[in-house]
Amino acid sequence: MASPFSRRLLGRRNKATQVERVRERRHEGFLRYAGFRWAKISGGLCLLIIVSYALVDVRPRHNGGSWYGYTLGTIGALLILWLTALGYRKRKMTSDHWSLKAWTSAHVYLGLGLIVVGTWHTGFQLGWNVHTLAWALMMLVILSGLYGVIVYATLPQALSNNREQMTQMQMLEAIRAFDRQLHSAAQPLTPEDTAPVLAALDEDPFAGGIAARLSGRYPNCATSSALRALTLSRSSDAGAREKVVGLLKQKEAALARLRQHLRIRGLLEIWLYVHVPLTFALIAALSAHIISVFFYW
Amino acid sequence: MSFILRRISTTKTGKQIIRDAALPGDTITLGRDGNNGIHVADLAVNPHHATIGSADGRVVRVAAQEGLGFELNGRTETLADIDSAAGGELRFGGHRLTIAREDDKIILLVERIDELSQSSKDVDEARAFSLQGVMLGKRMGAWLFAAVMLLAFLVGPIWAWYSYRQVNERPDGYHADSAWLSGPLSSAHASLKNDCQSCHVEPFVAVTDKACVNCHTGEHRAMSMAHANAPTAMLLAARHPPGVGEKILAGFAKTFNKPQGRCVDCHTEHEGAGPMAATPQKFCADCHEGMQGRLKAAGHPTMLADAADFGTGHPEFRPLVRAAPGAKLARAAPGKAMVDYNGLKFPHDLHLQATGGVARMAASFRGRYDFGKKLECENCHRVEADGVRVKPVEMERDCAMCHSLAFETVGGVTRTLRHGEPDQVVADLTAYYRSTPPSRPLQLGGMQRRRPGAYAEGQVYNIYFNEVAVRPSRAQDAVRAVFSKGGACYDCHTIFAPQAGRGWRVAAVEQTPRYLQKGWFDHDAHRETACADCHTAAPASKVSSDLLVPGLRQCRDCHVGEGGARLVKVDTATDSPCAMCHEYHSDGGKPWLPPRQRRKNTAAITNKPLAASYGVSMITGTGGRGLYEVTWRTPALQAARRGG
Numbered sequence: 001m002a003s004p005f006s007r008r009l010l011g012r013r014n015k016a017t018q019v020e021r022v023r024e025r026r027h028e029g030f031l032r033y034a035g036f037r038w039a040k041i042s043g044g045l046c047l048l049i050i051v052s053y054a055l056v057d058v059r060p061r062h063n064g065g066s067w068y069g070y071t072l073g074t075i076g077a078l079l080i081l082w083l084t085a086l087g088y089r090k091r092k093m094t095s096d097h098w099s100l101k102a103w104t105s106a107h108v109y110l111g112l113g114l115i116v117v118g119t120w121h122t123g124f125q126l127g128w129n130v131h132t133l134a135w136a137l138m139m140l141v142i143l144s145g146l147y148g149v150i151v152y153a154t155l156p157q158a159l160s161n162n163r164e165q166m167t168q169m170q171m172l173e174a175i176r177a178f179d180r181q182l183h184s185a186a187q188p189l190t191p192e193d194t195a196p197v198l199a200a201l202d203e204d205p206f207a208g209g210i211a212a213r214l215s216g217r218y219p220n221c222a223t224s225s226a227l228r229a230l231t232l233s234r235s236s237d238a239g240a241r242e243k244v245v246g247l248l249k250q251k252e253a254a255l256a257r258l259r260q261h262l263r264i265r266g267l268l269e270i271w272l273y274v275h276v277p278l279t280f281a282l283i284a285a286l287s288a289h290i291i292s293v294f295f296y297w
Numbered sequence: 298m299s300f301i302l303r304r305i306s307t308t309k310t311g312k313q314i315i316r317d318a319a320l321p322g323d324t325i326t327l328g329r330d331g332n333n334g335i336h337v338a339d340l341a342v343n344p345h346h347a348t349i350g351s352a353d354g355r356v357v358r359v360a361a362q363e364g365l366g367f368e369l370n371g372r373t374e375t376l377a378d379i380d381s382a383a384g385g386e387l388r389f390g391g392h393r394l395t396i397a398r399e400d401d402k403i404i405l406l407v408e409r410i411d412e413l414s415q416s417s418k419d420v421d422e423a424r425a426f427s428l429q430g431v432m433l434g435k436r437m438g439a440w441l442f443a444a445v446m447l448l449a450f451l452v453g454p455i456w457a458w459y460s461y462r463q464v465n466e467r468p469d470g471y472h473a474d475s476a477w478l479s480g481p482l483s484s485a486h487a488s489l490k491n492d493c494q495s496c497h498v499e500p501f502v503a504v505t506d507k508a509c510v511n512c513h514t515g516e517h518r519a520m521s522m523a524h525a526n527a528p529t530a531m532l533l534a535a536r537h538p539p540g541v542g543e544k545i546l547a548g549f550a551k552t553f554n555k556p557q558g559r560c561v562d563c564h565t566e567h568e569g570a571g572p573m574a575a576t577p578q579k580f581c582a583d584c585h586e587g588m589q590g591r592l593k594a595a596g597h598p599t600m601l602a603d604a605a606d607f608g609t610g611h612p613e614f615r616p617l618v619r620a621a622p623g624a625k626l627a628r629a630a631p632g633k634a635m636v637d638y639n640g641l642k643f644p645h646d647l648h649l650q651a652t653g654g655v656a657r658m659a660a661s662f663r664g665r666y667d668f669g670k671k672l673e674c675e676n677c678h679r680v681e682a683d684g685v686r687v688k689p690v691e692m693e694r695d696c697a698m699c700h701s702l703a704f705e706t707v708g709g710v711t712r713t714l715r716h717g718e719p720d721q722v723v724a725d726l727t728a729y730y731r732s733t734p735p736s737r738p739l740q741l742g743g744m745q746r747r748r749p750g751a752y753a754e755g756q757v758y759n760i761y762f763n764e765v766a767v768r769p770s771r772a773q774d775a776v777r778a779v780f781s782k783g784g785a786c787y788d789c790h791t792i793f794a795p796q797a798g799r800g801w802r803v804a805a806v807e808q809t810p811r812y813l814q815k816g817w818f819d820h821d822a823h824r825e826t827a828c829a830d831c832h833t834a835a836p837a838s839k840v841s842s843d844l845l846v847p848g849l850r851q852c853r854d855c856h857v858g859e860g861g862a863r864l865v866k867v868d869t870a871t872d873s874p875c876a877m878c879h880e881y882h883s884d885g886g887k888p889w890l891p892p893r894q895r896r897k898n899t900a901a902i903t904n905k906p907l908a909a910s911y912g913v914s915m916i917t918g919t920g921g922r923g924l925y926e927v928t929w930r931t932p933a934l935q936a937a938r939r940g941g
Contacts, residue, residue, distance in 0.1 A: 133450065172420065206420070277439040
């Protein structure tokens with residue numbers, strides 16, 4: 001028989017699960033999790049720091065070396081380590097009510113709060129040194145994260161609109177189908193005309209560097225140039241050529257959809273390529289910052 | 298001779314089906330066109346790409362027809378002879394043609410080996426559709442960036458420290474530990490910018506005083522005497538109870554081995570270029586605010602009054618005075634009327650009156666001395682060469698313009714009593730009577746008897762007619778007259794009558810050169826303020842024992858606390874930290890101030906219009922004469938100095 005204590009605990013757990021279910025049903029995201037609980041906590045912390053900074057009389061002036069600076073620095077460093085731990089936490093499945101969503105919500109809002117903790121820790125004394133480097137890296141990480149939050153909130157809609165119920169493999173399959181049709185349709189063409197078609201077939205739909213991915217501009221697109229070449233060409237049989245031109249147009253449209261898809265996905269992902277490596281650069285610079293302070297104590 | 302065209306197709310289950318078809322003729326054409334013997338549906342292959350033939354049934358000759366060649370063993374050829382027994386592989390576009398020999402028959406095997414198009418190739422969906430293919434991996438980037446940071450900003454600086462740790466001065470150039478510089482050094486230490494090790498001698502050891510006194514060998518070597526002589530327990534007890542912040546700081550200091558009480562606690566560095574900031578008031582007030590009570594409670598009772606802020610909490614000044622005639626110099630007791638006996642009789646009010654005898658006399662000397670319509674403070678009080686303090690008054694220089702000691706003129710030469718030598722005065726007068734009887738009465742009186750304007754320095758005034766009653770007829774009478782009430786000496790000095798074995802004596806005059814021993818007052822810094830603005834009691838002072846040193850109240854007319862705290866209304870406030878007047882290291886010296894704080898625009902501090910404070914110059918018209926400019930006048934009474 002369960003003791004009253006465990007029953008109460010069970011009840012609380014049940015209630016927590018129930019609350020969680022309601023949240024799931026409402027599609028409550030990590031931003032508005034628990035009625036902006038972490039936004040409030042983080043905002044309160046920032047307010048506390050800004051007000052106490054103005055009220056606390058630190059001599060000769062505010063900087064990282066005053067007691068106030070030490071306090072903020074310690075809070076900031078621990079916060080950075082905890083924020084980094086999200087990468088570990090998200091790989092762990094738990095059934096606890098410290099859900100990943102709660103953790104992400106805290107990560108976002110406390111991370112934004114770190115702007116105040118870190119900047120006020122400096123006492124606004126910035127220079128060309130490792131201390132300011134650590135601060136700058138921290139700001140870059142936070143700003144890239146802020147960008148991430150913004151694109152996560154806005155871009156999925158665009159991604160979905162672009163897909164039009166297709167999966168990304170279906171998009172690729174469409175291009176493959178047009179390629180096959182192009183191949184056979186181009187058989188009667190003269191070698192002069194087949195060369196651009198061949199180039200179009202040879203084009204890797206995933207080619208292009210990071211700039212092309214993010215801008216969605218492919219100025220040297222072989223399909224487009226094949227289309228241009230064949231529209232102007234007079235060498236092959238007109239009927240066969242027209243068929244190929246039609247197929248090229250369709251392939252171009254399919255390619256454009258895929259590329260738009262890649263672009264939005266790129267925009268959704270690019271911040272992580274800044275956020276994650278710079279986080280580790282930050283932790284290294286932070287270590288150098290802390291060790292340097294004690295080394296030249 | 299026959300060619301066999303072999304085609305291999307693969308079923309869904311992976312089973313290969315081989316179909317052979319004999320090709321008629323000795324020469325077979327290969328191309329994209331349907332009429333060819335071997336039809337290759339490949340856009341990379343020309344309509345009539347090549348011919349394949351064999352003259353002897355063994356060696357196969359492949360010849361390209363329409364410009365485009367084929368690949369044989371990786372090289373592009375247009376003509377090739379291949380021994381069918383040895384076999385060979387040729388590439389036409391995306392297809393492979395394998396030549397082999399089986400039972401006198403030449404087998405031609407044609408297969409598509411390339412994908413139809415790039416997009417047809419298999420892709421790893423997760424990789425291809427994400428940025429993984431085009432960006433440096435996140436993990437890789439993380440390792441790379443972190444390694445660069447650690448190398449450049451941790452290993453590099455430590456290496457720089459390690460390689461110069463025993464060096465006094467590093468060579469010019471970049472040193473990696475300059476990346477650790479938390480802020481520019483003050484201008485005094487700017488040259489040490491590259492030499493971190495000159496102060497940060499040992500790693501993980503807080504900067505020691507030893508590093509400071511290696512260069513600062515002078516007065517900064519020690520704490521102030523007052524603090525250095527105090528027992529440590531007393532110094533510790535003097536400190537105010539730490540607040541939350543200080544507890545945190547102390548916790549950090551204790552945890553990370555940062556001892557307190559070092560030079561750098563007050564003289565903070567890396568606070569920005571320019572002169573090092575003056576030590577803030579807080580470092581003094583931390584102990585001196587409410588210290589008396591704390592020390593008393595700790596069993597170290599002290600006379601020292603509490604001081605927290607000049608504007609609001611500062612004890613009244615205790616100047617060095619003689620509380621009674623002939624008494625020893627001692628600091629005035631707090632809360633009592635300030636008196637200072639210097640041995641002189643001098644009524645300031647009489648001398649500073651705008652009307653009356655003194656003013657008339659001064660006016661009569663205009664042009665001869667730097668007098669105006671009346672006497673001004675600086676007519677008698679002269680400042681030292683450095684402008685900081687006022688010189689002691691000297692009779693010959695500062696009084697004798699009016700207070701002549703001449704008693705006779707002989708052939709145009711004035712004879713004067715010796716000042717400061719009573720025995721000589723007695724001897725001169727005795728000699729005078731011994732030689733010739735006075736042709737006319739001697740002038741031996743003090744200042745009361747003079748007629749304003751009639752006396753200039755060294756003149757003898759003939760007062761025959763009303764002097765008969767007091768005219769000394771004998772030497773003893775003359776000596777008695779000069780030392781008694783109404784006599785020249787008595788008017789200014791305290792006289793002791795002759796006693797057994799001693800003649801007439803004059804009480805010693807001792808003027809205190811510096812009244813405020815614990816604080817520093819610079820007259821030069823206040824040169825644009827009129828004397829009477831601070832020495833407010835002077836114009837009304839009747840006796841010389843009135844102490845005319847200004848009190849706290851006068852200072853607070855302009856000076857407020859470091860943070861601007863004040864008790865009274867101040868029009869133009871001067872923020873005054875402790876270090877403005879008090880020097881920590883050398884008790885008697887001038888406090889150190891950063892250059893930019895040294896010279897204030899004192900005209901702005903003075904409340905009154907500038908002209909009013911120059912009353913003298915308005916009268917005399919010599920505007921260029923500064924109040925405290927040190928000018929040496931022609932010594933008065935040259936004759937007297939030569940011996941009369």
